[in-house]
Amino acid sequence: MTSTDDDVLHVHPDRLLPADPALRPIARELYDAVKDLPIISPHGHVPPQWLADDVPFADPTSLLITPDHYVNRLLHANGASLADLGVGQKDFTPEQSRRAFRILCENWKIFRGTPMKFWFESELADVFGIELVPSAATADRIYDQIAEAIATPEFRPRALYWTFGIEFIATTDDPADDLRHHQKLAQDPTWEGKVAPTFRPDKYLEPATPAWNGLIDTLGEVSGVDTGTYAGWVAAMENRRAFFKENGAVSSDHSHKDAGAEKLDDAEAERLYARARAGEITPEEGDALRRDFVFQQARMASEDGLVMTLHPAVVRNHHTPTFGTYGADVGGDIPMSVEFARALQPMLSAFGTAPNFQLVLFTIDETVYSRELAPLAGFYPSVYVGAPWWFIDEAEAIKRYRRAITGSAGFTRTSGFIDDTRAFLSIPARHDMNRRLDSGFLAELVADHRLTMDEALDTAHDLVVTQPRKAFKL
């Protein structure tokens, strides 16, 4: 089969820059000034083992489709089964892998207007040098070219780290993790990259869930602290946070169903903890204790200096049968509305001006941008507005983000871009998308004379370099 004109993928150098002739030249100049700056990725989900062991990627489907719930979920909505995409499949054959890739390519039009199209096209063109539009006709050719590429040393994770211009990348890790992959990287004299763990204790903060007691037992074991009491839980957490910090962590990451963080008095905390350890805690008590646990994490953060990131309010595993068959994290989560102003008042009254405390707030509920997040970040020296995240890390929402928050918070109270991804190959495309869109926004401010070009150039640089370093203490 040979290429036809229809097959040729054109990835335009000005993509996502504003079309308006009064804006594009300005945006292009701003973008040119930042496009080649290093990537700082302080929040994401790349498995550290990939870099520690420099694991070669197995095949195009397990690299680009199976683990990427952005891709899976929209294919599922358009009729594909998750099983056919490799989700939850232990022995996925090469034929099945090739067939899954065909499903993606045959359904290529469903991604029109989505960020997945931008990311994937950028990956094809910029990472693999493949200039074919995905389709039934091109699926096998693309598959083969990717397969060929990832078999070469240039496409090992460590090589790509440098190819992509990554300066810092954080993973997401369980408090009980031994961080041996991070330690291996730290002890490897041939490795000069920066790969930091992130302390993600969510499951240990949900005392009304069935798994909690087992997790707390494990926490006791790995920390060497008796977790039979609330005070023990606190000490064990401090122990693990210290261990993470020793191993390079700069932040902890938190997501619960609400943003609540409120201290219980010690006796009540011990009482609820005892009930939880006895398996007798009610859901309401569980919420109260969890909010105390979150408050405690903030208190620890104000002492050990780990940056705290918070992104609440998602209905996890919305479709019960899918959860039953495939488990969590397969694209079945649905956002819900969230309230920050009142929920965070106790935490911020306690630590909001503490010198060592920094809190980055993410959301999927865009209504809180202008109403709560920008006002909070525009008052508290500890609070940063995080980037558009998850369902809204796409072009139009990223545009709305700057337009919603800049009036109250300016640029210096924002975290810089967060890719939040486990799709390693998409990291450059995601950062590139954001650099293009921020350049477009700044171009508007220049074109309507809110900023001079010098101010815009300085700000564009800050958004890529200064802000993530400041927000994550790098």
Add this chain to the structure above:
Amino acid sequence: MTSTDDDVLHVHPDRLLPADPALRPIARELYDAVKDLPIISPHGHVPPQWLADDVPFADPTSLLITPDHYVNRLLHANGASLADLGVGQKDFTPEQSRRAFRILCENWKIFRGTPMKFWFESELADVFGIELVPSAATADRIYDQIAEAIATPEFRPRALYWTFGIEFIATTDDPADDLRHHQKLAQDPTWEGKVAPTFRPDKYLEPATPAWNGLIDTLGEVSGVDTGTYAGWVAAMENRRAFFKENGAVSSDHSHKDAGAEKLDDAEAERLYARARAGEITPEEGDALRRDFVFQQARMASEDGLVMTLHPAVVRNHHTPTFGTYGADVGGDIPMSVEFARALQPMLSAFGTAPNFQLVLFTIDETVYSRELAPLAGFYPSVYVGAPWWFIDEAEAIKRYRRAITGSAGFTRTSGFIDDTRAFLSIPARHDMNRRLDSGFLAELVADHRLTMDEALDTAHDLVVTQPRKAFKL
């Protein structure tokens, strides 16, 4: 009186296309490709009798003002009384009708920036060929020209059906309706259009309202099923849905104060049903039973295949004195916020991947677009994001709609445009508005290189033809 320059209505061929010189030529090309495609109208409120009996329209006011609460409510807000506009008036004289039309024309400026201006100007120019700007000076001339036109055979409903290029239109009908107008049309060998009923059972699902018991008695009579028990209610509903389906229905339509749909166990359902039949049900119990009823409708939909449309959360009849004088549906409804993600979880866990189930979700609360509706439609193969609807079926909200949902749901999870109107003459203008605005959005994606022109042309066509056919199983 003669026309002056001020009086001349200019309806520009490029209206509502983006002004940006980088966008307009692209938008125009896209719009030209779809502007003459047939109209598919799967959700609206045109009385079927108009088409069944080919009833001539009586006069300009009863055609264009009295039944149109978009027009009435804004005139009311600006000082007109609903009575003077003919609302609730049994013997409205020709003089009163002319006077009501003058009120509209004298107040023409209040409609600036609203869709009513676009619709009405399009109707004047495109339907009636009247090139006069409404004003005190032109009111009588416009009135007379419309009156003259609607007296001719070309302006009978059946003729307009073809003039407007309608391919399919759905009405909204009571479950107890005998559908004789639809049957008359179906049996008329001279009529080749498609006019389908829509099953709208809201009132029969609200067991705590005063009218409910009488309605359920009627339901029992028309279905021939004893509605003395919950099981009887279910059987009667299945009976009427089957009757509607036999008579061409493709969907059912639902609007309650929340989006809740949750099954009760059978005993509890029977218990609450008995209390409702005895007139003893509390409002809270009524909500619980109503949510079970909605769940049952979804279950029936998964079996009989009628598409389910859902658009909750409006405070009906907000102004009590207006409701007392004029009754419902006179423009006194006010939207409220709504939650979909948790409310729909039981229904979607049960039927979200059922092969025969399709659910179209509409809203007036725009906050749910990016937060809940697009994520739901981007996972569930059954869910479609409906069009901007009611208070937000206007230019700016339609623009926001695509910008809010496309990132998560793309284009293939959307329903296509819904006119939702009883204003028959405005149907072409409403669809035309949407085609212009979708062309403008697609032009942006082309201009910033997210889509090729071929992809945009294909998508523009899909939005007008493919998506409504798919979402409503036409």
Add this chain to the structure above:
Amino acid sequence: MTSTDDDVLHVHPDRLLPADPALRPIARELYDAVKDLPIISPHGHVPPQWLADDVPFADPTSLLITPDHYVNRLLHANGASLADLGVGQKDFTPEQSRRAFRILCENWKIFRGTPMKFWFESELADVFGIELVPSAATADRIYDQIAEAIATPEFRPRALYWTFGIEFIATTDDPADDLRHHQKLAQDPTWEGKVAPTFRPDKYLEPATPAWNGLIDTLGEVSGVDTGTYAGWVAAMENRRAFFKENGAVSSDHSHKDAGAEKLDDAEAERLYARARAGEITPEEGDALRRDFVFQQARMASEDGLVMTLHPAVVRNHHTPTFGTYGADVGGDIPMSVEFARALQPMLSAFGTAPNFQLVLFTIDETVYSRELAPLAGFYPSVYVGAPWWFIDEAEAIKRYRRAITGSAGFTRTSGFIDDTRAFLSIPARHDMNRRLDSGFLAELVADHRLTMDEALDTAHDLVVTQPRKAFKL
């Protein structure tokens, strides 16, 4: 020190007008038609004594920084202490004042993209004729030039009133205020401006707060009405409203944590009132009585004709330690979400069509614009949608405002711009910003042929002149 090129402040005549070449010439024509129209400022916080006594401004910091919590809060978020900015400092020395001004200038970049930059640059250039970009290097020069200017008669408040082209300005006043500054102005034959008080009774409507009983005692004294009973409270309020009206007030202003307004029956009102007077009322009872009080204010408004403005839902004094040290109104308030449709139903069912009643609704929660405020104002002849306010009185939010409400409410149901400021020198810049942005929005409607240029010119004029006069009965 001399100026360098970097120091020169360029304030472009087209700033904030759309950059799009298809829009800017239209926007400029519209803006030119309204930019020099008088300023109507029916809601703000300028102290009346400034104008009554024509008090010279003391120094640049106490004029431009210390009282402006927009400026303070963002400096605080970026590391400045409120004390160093003069907040709550009784004996702030000239050296401290100069140092505070330096803090502002050194941190100038934090204001990029915020309205504070636009306002401040406009003040420097248009009010003081200072063409220096604020920076560490220019701070002292700017300080000195402002200090020199405000020592001259041309910069006294009364002179600036005329320089700014103010036609009407309202202050905000306590119900117990003797309004002597307003009376002094009214009795001054040399003063021809219009300075009206505004009745702001919030604290007197919160019976569960500690200060309430003392305030109600004072209310009894100043009104000469026994406030020992609920009926007495009502009579005392009517008395003070009448006193305000006699002294030129056109409106009352209300802000509570929700928008509730619901009548209690008289016996229940008396019972709760007695409990409140006895210091025994619970928070829940306090809310119920407060909502009755608000309802009573609406009833009084329907009789005495004072326009009612309502802007609920802010978490006051979010950071407890800051409140403890500096008190209220120092920038520590954070907005929260709000519901209008149901909350206002009792009030609007009672007074929504009363001939003398007018209600202007403001919000910081932008979600209510298209969902609730525009639909309410598009039905009720009494309701006006107020301007973007407080955290959202900035360029992007002002753009969103018109785009969110115009479809349902048009232009004639909006209040016109409100500056809501105590920063007297920023009043022209704030109104100018809004005129530029409204011109930009109208230019879009002209460019995509929704409005003719004549319609847009007429509307631009209405928004500056007609609407505020109508909404506030001037």
